[in-house]
Amino acid sequence: MSEKKPLLEISNIDTYYGVIHILQQVNLRVDEGELVCLLGGNACGKSTTLKTILGMVKPKVGKIMFAGEDVTHQNTPARVKLGMAVVPENRRLFGPMTVLENLKIGAYVRGEAAQEDLERVYDLFPKLKERSSQLAGTLSGGEQQMVAVGRALMSHPRLILMDEPSMGLAPKLVEQSFEMIANLHSQGVSMLIVEQNANMALSVADRGYVLQTGRIVLEGEAKELAGHEELRRAYLGR
Template structure:
């Protein structure tokens, strides 16, 4: 029996009077990775903010394992098991690598608990820089730190907003490796990504947004067999 980690039902989100998400409905199956694709301005980051509580939807339901969290505050949603790695990383630059990780630590009953040791195993570069201030890290290391910080909250659902943005190809490959390992442990993930090849290398299912509405959704294997299903909504890749 399929269990949905997240279900969005007819979600409408606004910035002031500007309607951004229109009756949006999608499911994130437990233990899978959903790639959320779309052009700039399609509503991808708005959706991530809506799920994580940074933006309260005007209407609709957001069900986390069946419980509606649509009107909850961000800290309540985080404690319930949803963690966001925001676009632009937003690590604490004046804190060390280890302090950034420890400040986000939350012990929750998940299948494989995350702690400092496991984060360093996932991203060995971080262990080398334990006492280094996060603001002095490279962009790739900061992205690894942002992902590690979210994992320290031991989430059931991980939201990744543009993790490859601004990174060199070798670092993108390292981040992709980390995402694949996390997914294989059974974590449920929504990945917003402009890098189509990266997204398709890890995705189980695909949703394409276009001006706040779903233009396409389906299994990643269908997109592998016929990339035009998704790319016709995205521009040139």
């Protein structure tokens, strides 16, 4: 990694829910083309971090830079337009709409969905082409995950935010899901993955952060973290 260009940089973020202090002085960086994972147990603020990055929750203090712009005060659609895309927790597909419609919604900020974007997603997930007219809610968990990722790709994102890609999937599908993530990463897509399954996440990531009760307690190269004694005891169950 000769030249590191930060794509997303959040500095000294403090987020509150009412009076409850959730994120405390969180600093996080994702470089161009990098795959970063954010680890942590339950209720430590992982999803809140993601929501703050995406603009669903506004931080009280701090600054969010994305693609060279200060987006701290921009709303979610504006940030999506700049190149963020999200694969939400539990996928949050639009159940009674078809797979095709779900994919097209991903391209909403770019106008009408272009055919070549669709083809790109279909190349990645051939199964979705067969299922394009099926209602998204009737797909299996793994297929829904494909739609959710495909939907995110439709907007030509510069950064994909993934919230718990392993949630609600069978062990086999978790593996597939991470294979897919590694595959996307190898094609140069930058990603920030929020995950409880530390083992899996560290196996594909470049770097990682560990969040504990709203504070970043550890950060470093994924390989380093995977070998970190404290982390192993806390999250890897060994």
